[in-house]
Amino acid sequence: MSLLLPSPCSSSSSFQLPVTGAAAEKCKRRMLMMISGGNSRARMSGMSITKKKRQVWLWTESQQVMTTAVERGWTTFLFSSPHLPTIWSSIARINPLFMKDGEIYDVDDQIVATFSSISSPEELKQFQPSDEQPDIVIVNLLDWQAIPAENIVAAFQGTDKRVMAVSKTPKEAQMFLEALELGLGGVVLKVEDVKAVLDMKEYFDRIDEVGIPLGLTRATVSQVQMTGMGDRVCVDLCTMMKPGEGLLVGSFARGLFLVHSECLETSYISSRPFRVNAGPVHAYVAVPGGKTCYLSELRSGKEVIVVDQSGNQRSAVVGRVKIETRPLILVEAKAEMDNVIVYSTLLQNAETVALISPNKGNGSANMAIPVTALKVGDEVLMRVQGGARHTGIEIQEFIVEK
Numbered sequence: 001m002s003l004l005l006p007s008p009c010s011s012s013s014s015f016q017l018p019v020t021g022a023a024a025e026k027c028k029r030r031m032l033m034m035i036s037g038g039n040s041r042a043r044m045s046g047m048s049i050t051k052k053k054r055q056v057w058l059w060t061e062s063q064q065v066m067t068t069a070v071e072r073g074w075t076t077f078l079f080s081s082p083h084l085p086t087i088w089s090s091i092a093r094i095n096p097l098f099m100k101d102g103e104i105y106d107v108d109d110q111i112v113a114t115f116s117s118i119s120s121p122e123e124l125k126q127f128q129p130s131d132e133q134p135d136i137v138i139v140n141l142l143d144w145q146a147i148p149a150e151n152i153v154a155a156f157q158g159t160d161k162r163v164m165a166v167s168k169t170p171k172e173a174q175m176f177l178e179a180l181e182l183g184l185g186g187v188v189l190k191v192e193d194v195k196a197v198l199d200m201k202e203y204f205d206r207i208d209e210v211g212i213p214l215g216l217t218r219a220t221v222s223q224v225q226m227t228g229m230g231d232r233v234c235v236d237l238c239t240m241m242k243p244g245e246g247l248l249v250g251s252f253a254r255g256l257f258l259v260h261s262e263c264l265e266t267s268y269i270s271s272r273p274f275r276v277n278a279g280p281v282h283a284y285v286a287v288p289g290g291k292t293c294y295l296s297e298l299r300s301g302k303e304v305i306v307v308d309q310s311g312n313q314r315s316a317v318v319g320r321v322k323i324e325t326r327p328l329i330l331v332e333a334k335a336e337m338d339n340v341i342v343y344s345t346l347l348q349n350a351e352t353v354a355l356i357s358p359n360k361g362n363g364s365a366n367m368a369i370p371v372t373a374l375k376v377g378d379e380v381l382m383r384v385q386g387g388a389r390h391t392g393i394e395i396q397e398f399i400v401e402k
Contacts, residue, residue, distance in 0.1 A: 055186030062192045072201045119143045129159045140166040149179035170199040206288040213311035219333035219382045227328045230280045232348045233295040234322040240273045244309045247276045248286035248383050255343030258381040260354040260368040277353045288315050355380040
């Protein structure tokens, strides 16, 4: 069955690209979500200036790259020639744009953006916002990239201009989108490799997760027991954590305990707001993408999910992992929704290791309970989810863990 999807980036004229089966349904749902919000100009042109919504355009000669991009909701394509190959036709609409003499035109020959290449400090100084520019400005940074991107973010902040940078890899695109934390308004991904599109979409999926709070569950501690020695993992992050934040860790993926960071001041040791003493090497830890991995698998450069008492989440880069042999303590708890299933984790038996409580009083004692003071009946926060995992990805299968 043919499916004709209106593109949020299409103009009055459009070309079509094949999208079939389940991919067409996914594309349809995504398009409907995009069309349902924003003003009419944003819905029809996809070119309104929105600081929160980063645009992705594709610059490619590969039909496979185009198809993959459209299936993921990216429908604006940049072409060096005004002649679109006829093989790119049939079901889902695309928004083709054409480059000519430093300007970007749509199919109605209307200017929608300018295109500039920057390869020297002098050219960068001259690249400033002006009333004569269209709403969208494309920049191709030929030499340095990080510093010019930061300068451009600073120069264009507070204006109604969207600056997009040409990126040849998803990593390059990420750098542009995160420059000075605010980032540029979007990227033009110039690639011929389908994997680059998939990696770019995965990056945006991780970013989108930040705005969706995780559902946390109250659990009542049913057992606290000293065990033997074990290899425990301290996770040092490249970011600071505040009171009430920590990592989701557990012996089983079906139930992860919210383990507090070492950001609280104590009498005997300095605060380490970048560290979570997370548990032994076998334990699971939540990572971006709704996945888990073993604490033993973490290393410099990997990402984990930092979560607070309200379930607000953000990703953080691991800077260092320390594995040392220490005495362990077993903690078991039952969730308020189910008094049968027992969830457990092991932690180092130390005053600086704490679980996060549902209580949100002013004092740190209301939010963090050291494992050395933990007792049966105390309430802690957990993330209850599907138990079966394959390489950290949740799957539907029968599984018994104990």
